[in-house]
Amino acid sequence: MGLSACSSQEKSADGKVTIEFFNQKTEMADTLQRIVDDFEKEHPNIDVKLTTVPSAGIVLKTRILSGDVPDIINIYPQNMDFQEWAKAGYFADMTGKPYLENIKNDYAEKYAINNKIYSVPLTANLYGIYYNKTKFKELGLEEPKTFKEFQEIVKKIKDSGNSPFAVAGNEGWTLNGYHQLSLITLTGSGDAANNYLRFSKPNAISADDAI
Template identity: 50%
Template sequence: MNKRTKWTMTVVSLASVALLASCGSTSSKKTEIEFFTQKKETLGITKEIAKDFEKENKDIKVKVVSVPDPSNVLKTRISSKDTPDVVNIYPQNSDFKEWAANHVFEDLTGKSFMNNIKEGVAAQYKINDKLYSAPLDSNAWGFFYNVDAFKKLGIEAPKTWDEFEAVVKDIKEKGKNQSPFALSLAQGDAWSLNGFGQLAWAQADGGFDGAQNALRFSPKGAIKTANPNFQSVIKQLDILKGNGQKGAEGATYNDAIAAFVSGKSLILPQGIWALAAVQQQKPSFEIRSFAYPGKTAEDAMSVGAADMALSISSTSKHKAAAEKFVNYFSTAKVFQKYFDVNGEPTSVKGVKTEGKMPELEGITRLTFTDKQFVWLQSKWTSEIDFHTLTANYARSGNADNFAKELNVFFDSMK
């Protein structure tokens, strides 16, 4: 064999190896889907579940994305036609309803994984008789408290509003350098008082419908400081004024969690989603919770709705992989892991919940009853300014300005 023949065969062999390598790399390339979650409190367990999914589906990679100010980031991305493949979204909100109606999300009606959800839960969030989200659990809002500190001070969790005021007074008088509340009043985290603001109006006006009639469906300019319901609301909000930890006016959500865990503040007004964030910091005391008190023990209320609800982008290039991930996440075996960390009441069939989250029972005893209503913003076109105005009043105590700004906010919807 001459040198020229050897050289030709060598080139052909090398080319064949390169071609085979190229084919091998193409066949082994993974499909990547993006899972955009707004639940930073459960980011750790969410990433763990994504990794478990990848182990069982070696051809799919899940990129879990969590960002500051996720609501506004998501709005920007959707308006830019850059919707993530799978989105943790809140189907009771007006923005979701608009997006679903405009087919931003995939119609999930009839998908097999919807059978993993208890009867009637997903139907609450139908848009034009179609399902665009898989709601896997429900949040709720109330108060966490430091059981050990309460016992030391000789106080108990309040069952009525009068008892609540007495508890706050006792903490101020008996506590050693301890504040009643762990608050986050910084502008960026004003959302953390959303539940307090909504429940104050619901207590003042007899529930969901009454609050909507006072705020959203009243005549323009109808919110006035002289109104009895307005006076009731500011009386409730006044329990926060001057009763937060040092620096509460500029404190973030994480600051409030830290103040509570440190034992410097004995009550954390927050949604039940915060339990995971609190426990991650390993508090040295027992935690329990109580619902938003009313005039009598029977008048206690909570507010909440779907929390870990999953939607799929209608423009996703990897819908099959996205559906596979949603199906996986919504199975009892997998969601049990999520529940064991998060603890929110779940609608996933087969998840064992009884006695597992005693810390939340003071609030979650009202979930799925007529004592918990859906977030008021389900009937609003926006909600962010409402958060801010509630926090502004908690800082300033300026009732006239509060009424004026509430009118500006709600008049734009009337």
């Protein structure tokens, strides 16, 4: 979640401030509205306008490039668009702000850009792998306890003529976790992930390489 450096907030005659919260995840609209309602009860001098629109990514890009930047944005910090916009000064630098101490495990620092923090996490997701116990029993496999055992099991499944993995992909955004987010997690930060890819020789990275 990012804060705009080019605020469009309005102040009314009664001293109330209106800010816009631009939401890119339509499935979260109801939940976010409840959060907004609770926030407004605690801060009666602030009105929050929650904006949820179809094709939010395209709408946001158009608005930012035209200078109509929302005050708060549900953003994807791993995306190159966000990184370029942050470098161009569209988002507020939150580095060193005291409220960052409320965020656990340095999650905000993980997505720092050039060592500056432009976003804070709205949610945290836990990724895992489900396995078919019946199939494991048929193949004589046991649940792996280490990554090495996991790799050995994958090989055994392939050698048996079966596919080790399947990703349903019904919700396309979930694939993001297995590509961009996993690389950021393993390398330590968004900057480190970019450097890992940038300074690797073409075709030098294999799917079997450990990061």
